[in-house]
Amino acid sequence: MQASERTKAPRERVPFWDNARFVCITLVVAGHAIQRLTAESDNALVVYLFIYAFHMPAFAMISGYFSKPGAPGARQMRKVITDIVLPYVIMETIWTLVQFLVEGSVALNPTQPSWTLWFLLALGIFRLILPYLALLKWPLLWAVVFSVGVGYLSNVDSTFSLSRAIGILPFFVLGWKLKEWGLIERWRFVEAPARLVRIGSVAVLLVWVAVLVAFIDVWRATDLRFWFFYDDSYQGLGEDQWWAGLVRLLLIALAVLLSGCVFALVPRRETWMTAFGQATMYVYLLHSFVLYPIRESGVIGGDNSSLTWLIGLLLASVAITVALASPLVRRITRPIIEPKPRWIFREQPDEESREPRSGSSRVDPTGARRR
Template identity: 60%
Template structure:
């Protein structure tokens, strides 16, 4: 899900199928990751798949978002887009989640400073877009973003409030996406149209190699709760590492995420297909799939007692189906007022743009 998947960037005259395909593939990985999470405590295979997905799928989202982001001084139009495409949908969905949790769990708290489940990424995107013009003024903005990402893990007072810790932790990927656009590598090498077989083979090799590492070291990774490191959320001390070198672990995960994100993007199909059409509705998949998975996750159906390869495969197939359905035109038509509110009533009536 990126802000460009709906209406968060300036209108373009021609959509590139590759980017829509990448968006849909990435958001489907999000759904799968959330769907199989309850299987991971008792199933090593499920945990391998889960860690593989979480190694790169959110960084890939951030890279795609950065690629389509402008670094110049924000115009009135761009500032309005932050409010209507990110902040307002966040408040709407956060309110709905509060009602759902009150009905199901009896929780009586509405706290928009702490995002519910998947909504944190909307706040992170808003922060990305707000800070990019300032980072763009600096020399070596990519280096500074890496320093910030690693450094924030040493600060226990920077937490999930307004998704700040995650936004700073994932900032290098967003800046990398913006730099890729600035460098013109995709256009110069025509990577949105075709990919040499050597690069595709190398991409497959990268996934095979990392999967092998996960399989071999799955028990140490389970013991170390590696998945929490991949959230870019908690300070190092809360992850059990108070040593000075803890930041090097995050740096290593950043490197892995960049390699796998590149491999993922190189393997995404370039041609237009039905997936390309679905890729234009990834915001709907991202914001709505949690409501579909919530009752399944909370029911206990996907407990450790049912863990097996066949259950894992069935859940993955089901999650793919959920992603497809939520990206279809009828669903988008029904939920457009919630996901893409026009909110013209919110702004004063003047002629500034």
């Protein structure tokens, strides 16, 4: 048998998913870029709240869609170490060094992820608990119960991103269930949606913008943005009433609605953004190092919070995303983003544990498949 016959044919790429990843990761960069403007600018706060209402839930849904609920084998467990644990340790160490050079302080604490690294740990938690959730009836319902319920527990905090991981768990489980139910294929969602669906999606998004603009003073006074982090307990958010869980439930529903609308508008064909959407983890883990010195310099915010600054930062966010997803940056940073420490693993005789052959496709923690 020829080697080409033994090698499994690569799965056909669906441009929609790469385009959706690019949109989501660009929103992540944009949200972090404009954060310092929100204190002085209502325009920036509107954009910030618009993004944070759904961008990480949408990312979690995509990750869940490409996740498998079966008991992990040797190869899958190795991938948890190489794709999540090692990059987390590497990036957390680098962050400690950067903060020492900039701020003069050393605070190495791997249990408290720095800035954006929380999502990497959350993906690891999702991978570990999905096989157990899949054994239960109504796993999506249980995920929602866990998310709403954890807000009442002030002793569950950001240690190892546990509170935030449980908070956004419903979106990850929803993505997995959409795959299991076959709704994406049944509704032919990856094909171009009907014009009426697109018009309706635009209308919903515009209504959300209008609500943000009309009540921006209310959202600022109630610190709505912190609710979108799915991190603090309700008591920590200043709302320890019994109905606080209903607020989170409404925000979960809002995030699903907005995510669906954005997905409906994402291009289905291959576009200029498709190739960049295959490198979302590179952008996610590296963009904070680009934004951190800018934010710490004091250039952003204060007097520099005008609409011009807002538009400029949004455009810069797209440029940063494209640059960090470029082949050159991926080639230079691959050892820290995709480490391959074969020397730390003992030999596994079973075929399942072998590394993919050179040239085969690879799937990152968000489900992106790339060469």
